[in-house]
Amino acid sequence: MDEPRRPSSLHGTSHPGKIPGATRKGTETRARIIKGALEALENGGMEALTTRKIAASAGVRLATLHYYFDNKESLLLAVLEDLIADMAEAYQADIPASHDPQERIETVIRSMWRYVQRTRNKQLAQTELTLYALRTQGADWLAARQYNAYIDFYSKLIFDGMGEISEDKKQIGTAVARFMLIGIDGLILQNFALHNDGDTNEGVETLIIATQDLVRRLQAEARLAAG
Structure with a gap:
């Protein structure tokens, strides 16, 4: 593929690359290519992400x-969006409705860790994607896009279903999501490297308590600021 460059138009969360006119065959072909790229990334890392291997895995020329996809970055962005969509679908089925942010934080973190445990290769693929973006000149925007997408995803989960989200809630949600991601990223690396589920489970419990304390403090500060 060509040298790294950012797709000229991302249109929010729309898919990058050339999209054929909403034909079933075109949609299926595009999905196969994305799946092939993700499988290559999961099984062999960025070194395995060659056009020939992706095409062979997808069964296309x-x-x-x-x-x-006219460059690697547009394909990787599509892979990222596919990863986030898979995560969102899993969480939707796993997280019951609750109007208490404290309960939602506990539920979200536990759900997050269950998802990590059953998708080890996907977690490694996301790490590979981040490192590639940070190391490749002109592709650092992809790492920023990746983390901003995760922060946005988790921040919305905290106050989901609680009516209109105020500006204060948006700011609290973003701060809490950043904090949760710091903890989860650390737990993933520790667990995958040391294979110690006992320490990791303790870490998950500690992260829940710390995140709940954070949201209580931020909510108290917001109430004080509002008078």
């Missing part, structure tokens, strides 16, 4: 792959 190289020319077809280049038609849908």
